[in-house]
Amino acid sequence: MTSTADASTDPAPALPAGLTTRPLRREDSGIVFALMAAQEQEDLGTVEIEEADIVGDWAKPSHDLAARSVAVLDGDLLVGYAELMGVDRADTAVLPSHRGRGIGTWLAWWLRDLGRRLGSPVVGNPVPEGGPGDRLLAALGYEVRWTSWVLQLPPGTEIPERELPEGYAVRTAADADLRAAHDVLEDAFLEWSVRDREPFEDFRASLVERPGFEPWNLRVLTDHGGTVVGVSLVHVAPGGVAYVARLAVRRDQRGRGLAQALLVDSFRLAREHGASISELSTDSRTGALGLYEKVGMRSVATWVNRAVRLA
Numbered sequence: 001m002t003s004t005a006d007a008s009t010d011p012a013p014a015l016p017a018g019l020t021t022r023p024l025r026r027e028d029s030g031i032v033f034a035l036m037a038a039q040e041q042e043d044l045g046t047v048e049i050e051e052a053d054i055v056g057d058w059a060k061p062s063h064d065l066a067a068r069s070v071a072v073l074d075g076d077l078l079v080g081y082a083e084l085m086g087v088d089r090a091d092t093a094v095l096p097s098h099r100g101r102g103i104g105t106w107l108a109w110w111l112r113d114l115g116r117r118l119g120s121p122v123v124g125n126p127v128p129e130g131g132p133g134d135r136l137l138a139a140l141g142y143e144v145r146w147t148s149w150v151l152q153l154p155p156g157t158e159i160p161e162r163e164l165p166e167g168y169a170v171r172t173a174a175d176a177d178l179r180a181a182h183d184v185l186e187d188a189f190l191e192w193s194v195r196d197r198e199p200f201e202d203f204r205a206s207l208v209e210r211p212g213f214e215p216w217n218l219r220v221l222t223d224h225g226g227t228v229v230g231v232s233l234v235h236v237a238p239g240g241v242a243y244v245a246r247l248a249v250r251r252d253q254r255g256r257g258l259a260q261a262l263l264v265d266s267f268r269l270a271r272e273h274g275a276s277i278s279e280l281s282t283d284s285r286t287g288a289l290g291l292y293e294k295v296g297m298r299s300v301a302t303w304v305n306r307a308v309r310l311a
Contacts, residue, residue, distance in 0.1 A: 006141075006309045012109035015072070016101045024069035024081065029054045031078045032071075035093045042096040043131040044301060048150065050237050056210035057085060060202035068118075070110055072103055082107040084114055087195060088307070090125040092133070104136050115310050124307030134304060142306035148283040150301040151292050155276045159268055160295055162261040167224035170265045172216050173231075178204060180228040181220055188248035192285040207233070216269060221249070221262050229253045234266040234278075242270030244280035259288075260295055267295075 015021065024032065033051035040047045058065055063085060072080035079098040084090050090111045094104045108125075115123040124145055127133035153159070164170065173181055182203045190197060207213060212235070221230030230249040236242045244266050249259045267278045280297070282288045283305070 006311050012113065013102055013105055015106045016103065018074065019079070019103070020073045021070050022073070023066040024071050024083065026055075026058055026065065028071065028078070029058065032081055032093075035078050035081060035095055038095055039093045043128050043133070048301075050235075052211040052235070052237075056206040059205040059209035060199075061205060062199055062202050068114065070107070072107070074098065079103065080107055082111050084111060084118070084120070084123065087118075087120050088115070088122050088124050090123050092125060099132060104133070105140065108137065108140055108142075112308065112310060120310060122307050122309050124305045126303050126305050129302040129304050134306065137306040140308070142308045145305045145307045146284045148281050148303040148305065149289065149299045150279060150281050150303070151289075151297040152300045153267060153278040153295070153297050157296050159264055159271070162257060162264045162295075164221075164258070164261050165256055168221060168229075168258065168261075170219055170221050170230075170262060173218040173220045173228075177220050177228055178207075178218075181218065181231045184228055184231045184250055185246055185248045187250065189246075191251070210235075216273070219262065219265060219269070221258055223253070230258050230262050232262045232266045234270055236270055236273050236275045240274055240276040242267070242273075242275035242278040244278065247280070259291055263292070263295055 029051055032054055033049060036049045036054075037047045040049060057063065065083070068085070069083035070081065071078055077095075079095040080093065080103040082090060082092040092104065092107050092111070094107070111123050111125075125133070125137060125142070126148065127137060129147070179200060182198075182200050185203075186197055207218065217234055219232045219234070220228045221232075223229050230253065231246065232244060233246040234242055234244045244263065247259060247263060247266075249262070270278055278297075279300075280292065281303075282292060
């Protein structure tokens with residue numbers, strides 16, 4: 001991870017004439033999805049985002065959508081948006097037909113101002129490597145914090161068997177397992193992610209209030225005593241693409257092939273529920289790229305997280 005550049009405190013550029021702004025509302029999830037999908041289709045040639053991802057994020061009790069988001073409108077058409085999740089995770093999009101008018105630059109300044117007001121030390125934004133968003137943020141002085149890869153198990157790939165050590169078992173999580181599952185995930189992710197611990201209420205809401213959630217989506221791995229020591233969360237999107245959103249094994253249980261067994265279990269279940277392709281993402285902070293390559297996954301897209309330090 002590289003250090004981030006300091007943000008300029010110069011006045012924000014003006015929004016192009018004729019455009020208006022307002023905070024986002026929960027009922028805007030459909031138009032935000034359409035905007036993000038149009039941007040991804042233009043930049044990646046495919047659409048990775050689901051509306052359910054947006055709804056799940058916005059369901060978190062800690063997220064004040066009205067105070068942390070802005071919509072840019074051309075008449076009634078949403079042509080740009082930005083929001084800040086947590087301390088430093090920014091998400092933005094600009095409609096491809098409206099690029100080159102300064103909307104993305106205005107959104108970047110808006111996020112900097114919001115971050116300063118909230119006391120965020122840094123604001124970072126994930127963008128496809130080499131794409132328009134990457135080039136814009138680089139020109140604005142944002143530096144790469146880390147690199148992320150979207151990995152895919154291609155259609156028709158044989159899913160390798162991974163036997164669990166004796167005494168271990170994988171099953172669908174029950175409601176009583178949710179706190180333990182949350183603890184395993186947060187303990188693992190906070191080994192390398194610099195952020196506050198996710199409140200359990202946020203985890204539960206983003207899980208059970210996500211459209212299409214089914215109990216089998218959350219799998220837990222238990223040890224000899226029935227304690228949850230591993231977790232996998234997988235969703236199947238329309239079109240038959242499964243996405244492993246979270247995967248973790250407790251630190252003292254690693255090196256036994258448990259993560260690979262959990263991953264293979266998720267692939268198998270996803271195929272049983274109609275998925276022909278399985279995907280996940282990992283980044284350069286985790287050191288987990290090799291794990292996924294061992295089960296046959298291959299990189300299909302590269303993203304960078306560009307960030308700026310707020311003065």
